[in-house]
Amino acid sequence: MAKKKNITDTKLISFYMDYVLTHNHAPKTVYAFAKDNNFDEADFYKNYASFDALEKSIFKVFFYNSIEILEKSEEYQHFDARNKLLSFYFTFFENLTANRSYVVYALKDKGMKSLSSLSELRHAFKKYIDMLDIETLDIKEPRIVKIQDFSKQESFWIQFMMIMKFWLDDTSPSFEKTDIFIEKSVHAGFDLMDIKPLKSVIDLGKFIFKEKMQ
Structure with a gap:
């Protein structure tokens, strides 16, 4: 199993921008977004509420x-x-x-x-x-x-x-x-x-x- 990434707000922004430009919509859930980018869901909420x-x-x-x-x-x-x-x-x-x-x-x-x-x-x-x-x-x-x-x-x-x-x-x-x-x-x-x-x-x-x- 791949080691989970250390996440920062800058990385989250980069992941998010890449996702919406690839799919033309925001991610459906934080869980799926975290899983796709190999970081813990809880790390998202340390930076953003939504x-x-x-x-x-x-x-x-x-x-x-x-x-x-x-x-x-x-x-x-x-x-x-x-x-x-x-x-x-x-x-x-x-x-x-x-x-x-x-x-x-x-x-x-x-x-x-x-x-x-x-x-x-x-x-x-x-x-x-x-x-x-x-x-x-x-x-x-x-x-x-x-x-x-x-x-x-x-x-x-x-x-x-x-x-x-x-x-x-x-x-x-x-x-x-x-x-x-x-x-x-x-x-x-x-x-x-x-x-x-x-x-x-x-x-x-x-x-x-x-x-x-x-």
Whole structure:
């Protein structure tokens, strides 16, 4: 009898992706999946509660693999928020391209309605957007700050999903049209969020108010 394999979450993901691409559906049971890949069923549950949980983790792994690559770059560390986000998108979609068959299965063949597969990615991405320290209006009211932060996260998540959809439908060589779409989307997004003109208007209003009060 062959010795049972030592299992990790990375190996489980690899086994799972290979299975669904070979059979075009998820494994029927954890027992059968473990038996086919020669590991103990209990080892699966040490890492994931279900196949759904495993599937959700795959896109989060793609995300953190991309971040790990970027953080090794000294150049990336000195980028502003706009160029950090551009670098992230290019790196992330390179990772997706390397796993395109699985991503198409998970998101396109099953329908974009299966966005539950992206729930953990969404959480990680929104935290990343917060860490970019994208400039917003300096308003001290906590409720306004909370609304601003939420709007910023959701706006960039929508942008991310638009790029994902474009990439899924892209038929250009090396997905070069997606690269163009990424650049145009990021620049347009940051240009729309440019608060400098609005800050000037607010500063003028403060000055006028101060002068009138005196």
